[in-house]
Amino acid sequence: MLVGSESARRRLVLFEDPQCPYCRQFAEMSGDLLRREVAAGAVAVEYRMRCFLGVESVRADNALALAAESGRFDQLRRELFANQPAENSGGFTITDLIDLGRRAGLTSPDYERGVRDGRYEQWVIETDRAFGHQDPQGTPAALLDGHPVESEVLNDPEALGAMIRG
Numbered sequence: 001m002l003v004g005s006e007s008a009r010r011r012l013v014l015f016e017d018p019q020c021p022y023c024r025q026f027a028e029m030s031g032d033l034l035r036r037e038v039a040a041g042a043v044a045v046e047y048r049m050r051c052f053l054g055v056e057s058v059r060a061d062n063a064l065a066l067a068a069e070s071g072r073f074d075q076l077r078r079e080l081f082a083n084q085p086a087e088n089s090g091g092f093t094i095t096d097l098i099d100l101g102r103r104a105g106l107t108s109p110d111y112e113r114g115v116r117d118g119r120y121e122q123w124v125i126e127t128d129r130a131f132g133h134q135d136p137q138g139t140p141a142a143l144l145d146g147h148p149v150e151s152e153v154l155n156d157p158e159a160l161g162a163m164i165r166g
Helices: 021-039 055-069 073-082 094-103 109-117 121-134 157-165
Strands: 010-016 043-049 141-144
Touching: 010 021, 021 043, 021 073, 021 157, 043 121, 055 073, 055 094, 055 109, 055 121, 073 094, 094 109
Parallel strands: 010 043
Antiparallel strands: 010 141
């Protein structure tokens, strides 16, 4: 899911799993930075959502795919990380995802139906397999213009911002 303009100067590919506590920390530390850089046209962020942490991640990624259809992917992604349950705790239930979707502005019956039906769950599982080959180290991980971003840089918003603007 692309957040930002296709014509942005740089492209950051970011691998995340909605249940990953390190991904939540990354979102908390660098979310504002990325939103500013996207708004400035310095970078577009392509999120490649993973689901290797369990069925809860599959459900959440399904909801994110539905949110993308309505242009609300990033809003729901932020809600998911802000309300992340403990890993494999049974969180991200259908009810959770419908409620979090409402907070993200997803109020259409189609979103709720898609969450209940698991409309994109098979696609989510298939893309996770492909992303697993691209992301052998786990989440969060990133590529900037096709080059791996070292974890020390990824976990330092100042260094990440300098790399994006560099």
